[in-house]
Amino acid sequence: MQLGTPVRPPNGGRRAPLLGMRGRRALLPWVLLVAPLGVIGLLLLFPIGRIVWLSFRDFKLRNLVSGESEFIGLDNYVRLLTDPYLWQVVLVNTVVFAVVAVVATVVLGTLVALLLANLKPVTRIIVVSCIMVAWAMPAVSGTYVWIWIFDVDHGVVAQALKALGLIEPAGYNWFADRFWFYAIVTLNIVHSGFPFVAVTVLAGLLTVPKELHEAARIDGAGAWKRFWHVTFPTLRPVFAVVTVLSTIWDFKVFAQIYLMPGGDVGGSQMLNLGVWAYVRSFGQNDFGTGSAIAAMLTLLLLGVTVVYLRALFREDELR
Secondary structure (H helix, E strand, O other): OOOOOOOOOOOOOOOOOOOOHHHHHHHHHHHHHHHHHHHHHHHHHHHHHHHHHHHOEEOEHHHHHHOOOEEOOOHHHHHHHOOHHHHHHHHHHHHHHHHHHHHHHHHHHHHHHHHHHOOOHHHHHHHHHHHHHHHHOOHHHHHHHHHHHOOOOOOHHHHHHHHOOOOOOOOOOHHHOHHHHHHHHHHHHHHHHHHHHHHHHHHHHOOOOHHHHHHHHHOOOOHHHHHHHHHHHHOHHHHHHHHHHHHHHHHOOOHHHHOOOOOOOOOOOOOOHHHHHHHHHHHOOEHHHHHHHHHHHHHHHHHHHHHHHHHHHHHHHHO
16 A cells, blocks of 8 residues: 555445434434424423413413513412411312322222123123223213202202101202212212223233232132232232322312312312312412412422332332
């Protein structure tokens, strides 16, 4: 080779690709997710950012018309956190109702899933189709059905109790009592939510190897021990998903409470955080305080979800 002769690269002068085959494969999922993540950012992140921005301002109906508002810092949050109504009524309603509804929904859905797993395929399809009607029913329609069932004068429950002589002929207003009000809401939520849990858990049950149950049965384990020591550990991720989703849905329940008689009245004993935020914003035209309530509800949901997932993953690490 003579001096001064350029040395050609081994690939014939072509530049090496910036990304190898493995790099392109790793980058492809993110490229495909750009459009969906952009849509999610516009539909979710912008409204959340707008709510947080409003929560730091004095924003009422006059500000909505003028477009101008005053920055007041944490005053809205301080006013809320020092309000006894938050701690004595709203937060109690939100947390207690959500815990009871989540537990009842997951337990009932799991029991229905265990029943479906033992049915023949044709019967299982028929039963699943029937219970999915409850899940597909809109929240507004389902709520009015429960209002009709517990109507003071002509409800099915009132007529039955009158016939048995358990209540007076004048009837009883279930919606005026805080306990019975949320008992009806809980029935509504469980009725509309258990089909999702049942179908999801059923899908997991069908993947559990039958050999595990047969071995446990040979060892003398009963039905409860087989479920707790074989089925539940195997389906732990499934139960985590349905529990987290049910928690998020039940903490932010709105229509099922707002549409109930008395559920839309500000200052009543029936409001939860979601309805209270709506009443303060659109009922009392205090959009700054309503946004602060919505931001607190979002933080509460994030906290509950993080705590539950951390506890779940910690149990998995200890195994």
